[in-house]
Amino acid sequence: MKHLNITVFGKVQGVFFRAATKAVANQLKVTGFVKNLPDGSVYIEAEGDAFGLENFLEWCHEGPEHAVVEKVEINSGELKNYNNFEILKR
Secondary structure (H helix, E strand, O other), X not given: OEEEEEEEXXXXXXXXXXXXXXXXXXXXXXXXXXXXOOOOOEEEEEEEOHHHHHHHHXXXXXXXXXXXXXXXXXXXXXXXXXXXXXXXXX
16 A cells, blocks of 8 residues: 655646545545645655556546646655545645
């Protein structure tokens, strides 16, 4: 199990990025959360196995249909043992 802190930049708010992220995370058995940041980016904390996180990151570089992902920053972090994947509203 690994923990990643992911920030996605570009046109990623107002395009159902958070809802799509939750759906993909649930499919891949990735836990954590996603939230919008005031600067227009999206912040994600994700935990899972190597396979799940690799596929999740691949998706983060694409995003949902109307998103335009310009940059993805990824940092490792300490495991927090999330039980599920949530959308945070601030």
